[in-house]
Amino acid sequence: MTKLWGGRFQKSAEAWVDEFGASIGFDQQLVMEDLEGSIAHVTMLGAQEILPVEDVAMILDGLKQLQVKAEAGELEFTVANEDIHLNLEKMLIDLIGPVGGKLHTGRSRNDQVATDMHLFLKKRVAEVIGLIENFQKTLLIQAEQHVETIAPGYTHLQRAQPISFAHHLMAYFWMLERDKQRYQESMKRIDILPLGAGAMAGTTFPIDRLKSAELLGFANVYANSMDAVSDRDFIVEFLSNSSLLIAHLSRFAEEIILWSTDEFKFIELDDAFSTGSSIMPQKKNPDMAELIRGKSGRVFGNLMGLLTVLKGTPLTYNKDMQEDKEGMFDTVHTVLGALKIFDGMVATMTINTKRLHAAVHSDFSNATELADYLATKGMPFREAHEVTGKLVFTCIQRGIYLLDLPLEDMKVESELIEADIYEVLAPEAAVRRRNSLGGTGFEQIKIQLEKAKACLF
Numbered sequence: 001m002t003k004l005w006g007g008r009f010q011k012s013a014e015a016w017v018d019e020f021g022a023s024i025g026f027d028q029q030l031v032m033e034d035l036e037g038s039i040a041h042v043t044m045l046g047a048q049e050i051l052p053v054e055d056v057a058m059i060l061d062g063l064k065q066l067q068v069k070a071e072a073g074e075l076e077f078t079v080a081n082e083d084i085h086l087n088l089e090k091m092l093i094d095l096i097g098p099v100g101g102k103l104h105t106g107r108s109r110n111d112q113v114a115t116d117m118h119l120f121l122k123k124r125v126a127e128v129i130g131l132i133e134n135f136q137k138t139l140l141i142q143a144e145q146h147v148e149t150i151a152p153g154y155t156h157l158q159r160a161q162p163i164s165f166a167h168h169l170m171a172y173f174w175m176l177e178r179d180k181q182r183y184q185e186s187m188k189r190i191d192i193l194p195l196g197a198g199a200m201a202g203t204t205f206p207i208d209r210l211k212s213a214e215l216l217g218f219a220n221v222y223a224n225s226m227d228a229v230s231d232r233d234f235i236v237e238f239l240s241n242s243s244l245l246i247a248h249l250s251r252f253a254e255e256i257i258l259w260s261t262d263e264f265k266f267i268e269l270d271d272a273f274s275t276g277s278s279i280m281p282q283k284k285n286p287d288m289a290e291l292i293r294g295k296s297g298r299v300f301g302n303l304m305g306l307l308t309v310l311k312g313t314p315l316t317y318n319k320d321m322q323e324d325k326e327g328m329f330d331t332v333h334t335v336l337g338a339l340k341i342f343d344g345m346v347a348t349m350t351i352n353t354k355r356l357h358a359a360v361h362s363d364f365s366n367a368t369e370l371a372d373y374l375a376t377k378g379m380p381f382r383e384a385h386e387v388t389g390k391l392v393f394t395c396i397q398r399g400i401y402l403l404d405l406p407l408e409d410m411k412v413e414s415e416l417i418e419a420d421i422y423e424v425l426a427p428e429a430a431v432r433r434r435n436s437l438g439g440t441g442f443e444q445i446k447i448q449l450e451k452a453k454a455c456l457f
């Protein structure tokens, strides 16, 4: 089989060498984008009278036929034609004859492949943003139902202070909000068209790059043809934004896993998002959450992979850059899947409010209340901390909690403590009174939920 670039060659590479160099195994995922790019390119060539109208009509007709076949999954790609660009060009020529060979006028695979990647990411990033929003809505719905559900809040994974369970869920809402913003802001840089840069120096044909940009719906074109074919920043940025997103999902996954244990039992995952064990009949495993936690590894890896590919490459295009694709496809696939699964998992999980209630009533997470109480009465906070610590110690020795400690025993440490301390120590009061901006107090949560809605609707 002769190569589309075979003129200069005296002999062909062996099949196994071609196999190593080929990208068709994975870049066939760009089939729709490649055809879209070609349609715009040849339309522009026609408008500029670089190609005669009848040639343009034939090429457009051929490309549209290929689109139909691609949608039906009827295209058969071959390693002998190396990549998606040469495969499609060969198919076009087979379909409409030698006139198909005019499509590549004023274009190189270097600006072509970069164009495909920009088109591809534009669509996928929009999808990611949509799924983040769906997940945020789910979090908001769950949070609204659990404003008054008191739960233990942790630092160092030790009981710290009581919180509204809604507050905990909403912490993830805001992480996702920043993730979404990062993707949205990155769109500005994805929305730049490389087409027309040629191999790297531009072209001698009187092309109209702005026309191509308009046809493909790009806001901008690269100002420098060398930069246009060398730039993979927009992919690195996508992989980086995705790394942060999956890091957030992974932390949340870890909490879902902990909360599902018998030790915590704060939530129960729906059967639809859990799996059983092949040997232990009693088991219900949070596999989906574990898998998302685990998949963070490949997403971080894809980021490191591409940075490493790029770091020593001289300008402009180098075959190294073919390695930009699999990591990007993999990250797109992973992130879209993880968001969908997580959304479903959180929407269907049961929150064990009784268990959460019992948890905060059997710990010392109200100790800060006592210290704050004393500080409010004028005792320096450092001293109040010491006094409270001593009372906690007394309780531990007696096997009771602060609310069970009689007033006279409290007064041993400070005369400032009065009977009203018991209302202050109630976990519900501890939450209610944390009314500082962004705090867990019920009033603040309501303000927070309003702010969150404003981000979505």
Ligand code: ARG
Residues within 6 Å of the ligand: 023, 027, 083, 084, 085, 109, 110, 113, 317, 319, 321, 322, 323
């Ligand atoms: N398959 C190639 C890639 O993905 C397309 C660009 C090839 N360009 C070239 N000059 N060999 O990077």
